Amino acid sequence: GIYSDISDLPTTNYDFIVVGGGTAGPAVANRLSQNSQFQVLLVEAGPSNEDVLPAKVPGLMLEMFSGPYEWNYTTIPQPTMGQRSLPYLRGYILGGCSAHNSMFWSRGTIEDWDRWANVTEDPSWSWQNVLPVMLKNEHWSEPADRHNQTGEFDPAIHGFHGIVGASLPGYPTELDSRVIQTTQELDEFPYIIDYNSGTPIGLAWYQGSVKNGARSSAATAYLAPQYLQRSNLHVLVNTRVTRVLPASSGTKDFRIVELGKDASSLAQLTASKEVILSAGAINSPQILLHSGIGDVADLQSLGITALHSLPSVGKNFTDQPYITPVWSTNSSKPPLNTTAALEEWQQNRTGPYTMSPTASNHIAFLRLPDNSTIFETNVDPAAGPNTPHMELTPLDNGGLNSPSNGTFVSMGITFLTPTSRGTVTINSTNPFDPPIIDMNLLASDFDIFTFRESLKASQRFFSAPAWSDFIIESVQPPANTTTDNDLDEFLRQNSIPSSHACGTCAMSADDAQYGVVNSDLRVKGVTGLRVVDASVMPFVPAGHLQVPVYVIAEKAAEMIKSDWTTTY
Numbered sequence: 001g002i003y004s005d006i007s008d009l010p011t012t013n014y015d016f017i018v019v020g021g022g023t024a025g026p027a028v029a030n031r032l033s034q035n036s037q038f039q040v041l042l043v044e045a046g047p048s049n050e051d052v053l054p055a056k057v058p059g060l061m062l063e064m065f066s067g068p069y070e071w072n073y074t075t076i077p078q079p080t081m082g083q084r085s086l087p088y089l090r091g092y093i094l095g096g097c098s099a100h101n102s103m104f105w106s107r108g109t110i111e112d113w114d115r116w117a118n119v120t121e122d123p124s125w126s127w128q129n130v131l132p133v134m135l136k137n138e139h140w141s142e143p144a145d146r147h148n149q150t151g152e153f154d155p156a157i158h159g160f161h162g163i164v165g166a167s168l169p170g171y172p173t174e175l176d177s178r179v180i181q182t183t184q185e186l187d188e189f190p191y192i193i194d195y196n197s198g199t200p201i202g203l204a205w206y207q208g209s210v211k212n213g214a215r216s217s218a219a220t221a222y223l224a225p226q227y228l229q230r231s232n233l234h235v236l237v238n239t240r241v242t243r244v245l246p247a248s249s250g251t252k253d254f255r256i257v258e259l260g261k262d263a264s265s266l267a268q269l270t271a272s273k274e275v276i277l278s279a280g281a282i283n284s285p286q287i288l289l290h291s292g293i294g295d296v297a298d299l300q301s302l303g304i305t306a307l308h309s310l311p312s313v314g315k316n317f318t319d320q321p322y323i324t325p326v327w328s329t330n331s332s333k334p335p336l337n338t339t340a341a342l343e344e345w346q347q348n349r350t351g352p353y354t355m356s357p358t359a360s361n362h363i364a365f366l367r368l369p370d371n372s373t374i375f376e377t378n379v380d381p382a383a384g385p386n387t388p389h390m391e392l393t394p395l396d397n398g399g400l401n402s403p404s405n406g407t408f409v410s411m412g413i414t415f416l417t418p419t420s421r422g423t424v425t426i427n428s429t430n431p432f433d434p435p436i437i438d439m440n441l442l443a444s445d446f447d448i449f450t451f452r453e454s455l456k457a458s459q460r461f462f463s464a465p466a467w468s469d470f471i472i473e474s475v476q477p478p479a480n481t482t483t484d485n486d487l488d489e490f491l492r493q494n495s496i497p498s499s500h501a502c503g504t505c506a507m508s509a510d511d512a513q514y515g516v517v518n519s520d521l522r523v524k525g526v527t528g529l530r531v532v533d534a535s536v537m538p539f540v541p542a543g544h545l546q547v548p549v550y551v552i553a554e555k556a557a558e559m560i561k562s563d564w565t566t567t568y
Ligand SMILES: Cc1cc2nc3c(=O)[nH]c(=O)nc-3n(C[C@H](O)[C@H](O)[C@H](O)COP(=O)(O)OP(=O)(O)OC[C@H]3O[C@@H](n4cnc5c(N)ncnc54)[C@H](O)[C@@H]3O)c2cc1C
Pocket: 019, 020, 021, 022, 023, 024, 025, 043, 044, 045, 046, 089, 090, 091, 092, 093, 094, 095, 096, 097, 098, 100, 101, 102, 103, 104, 105, 106, 239, 240, 241, 242, 278, 279, 280, 281, 283, 284, 287, 498, 499, 500, 501, 532, 533, 534, 535, 544, 545, 546, 547, 549
């Protein structure tokens, strides 16, 4: 069941306490509680997702981006992005970011996963070994409009009996036929049947975490009513975990969580087996730092007693820059009637609100040409030659900065393989204070070069004959923005993060001198504590993060179960 106060919990005896009911947390708690011998507590800072309409209706996604279901974080000023301080979106609700993301469903590449296996020296992370985990998580579903899916995805590589819903777009846009025509006109954008094959280069139909027209989140899927009925699974919402503490002083056996609604009402609960941190790539390192696990000098300078030295906590922050350039069109399509769209969704679960406004019906994954000048001075940071550097998603709206008068298209551009790294740190001893987020995006030559090339690729895309009677001109950047310097300035002034934060508690080989967790996700050098969320990714996958997060969670649950059910 779901409880909203510690005093309401039916017990205080738990085998496992999972911290963070976001994307990974519900998956871990669900799988662990499959074993009726395990008492499992899942603690979430935000409220329950039940009855939160914008968390269900894909078309209402933007309503989730500020207000009660957001942590409302802001980065420190970013010198590489025009000195702007930018919102850093994080879901504050059961389901976490999976309850308000754009629902793109993407696995990363074969080479991405094989690189994780290589750096951790653990072959269980290779593509071949995680593919069954992806199929176990995925519940491929019919698109909302029940259109014929043949030729738009490859059924041989999908899971039909998993938990989280995934489907093709459920509502056509006026761009669809021109997008497909572009794949026939320009060799640079070849049509492929399915980008989730592990070799995604080309343009394919979008796949999103949507089932029967509604968002499928970790909360709607892994915490569905039939699972919440388990007597050994308790979910505590509206409660913040502030620190993890050793079970007895002087040891490094971190099995106590300190938690409460505010600094004056803190309690402690002990997990008899393990604590699992799934608070996400911003908050998992924050909790570790407040617990005295991190860079010793940094902790001491704040007056926090360092209990365990792990200098990599909060370092290696990785995210992918995103921008939506805009073109004016001569479309005569009337503006979206939002009232009618919501009514249709509520009556039939169909119509334009089955898609998020930042999602596209198509995705192109592309590489820089092999002879790009940047490779004369830079090693290719992609995981391999079949891994894309950029993602383009044609949008039938003006994107995030749409001008108000006129009709527009835009291109969602994500630069996938950044070399720049940032940090998550703290500057206060109060765990209720926000952490300091320094993204440091676009800080390298490779990154700005490739982001600029992604913008140029989107300009070539919309210059195909397929668009000649539709697109009028580029309005953002203005059509006369042609020099590389001016394009770079446009990118630095207008791009935002993809909200794909990862790497801040990165996995590494067991004997590595860096990293925060081993390949079994145990925090290095301590007992009783694992981290299971996007923060453990050693490199960002060339795609979106929710599927890899589910894989991390499913694999963690398998490892934890096997560690605690050994029969002698
Ligand atoms: C706006 C946006 C759009 C995105 N679009 C996509 C997309 O289209 N496709 C895709 O695949 N990925 C997308 N992503 C990324 C993806 O959703 C995330 O990477 C992923 O969901 C992160 O999962 P997580 O479990 O690591 O963290 P989260 O989902 O953030 O879960 C962490 C949870 O812990 C809770 N928590 C934090 N601190 C505490 C604490 N101290 N005590 C208790 N609870 C705590 C949080 O409230 C949250 O519920 C997007 C992300 C955002 C923000």
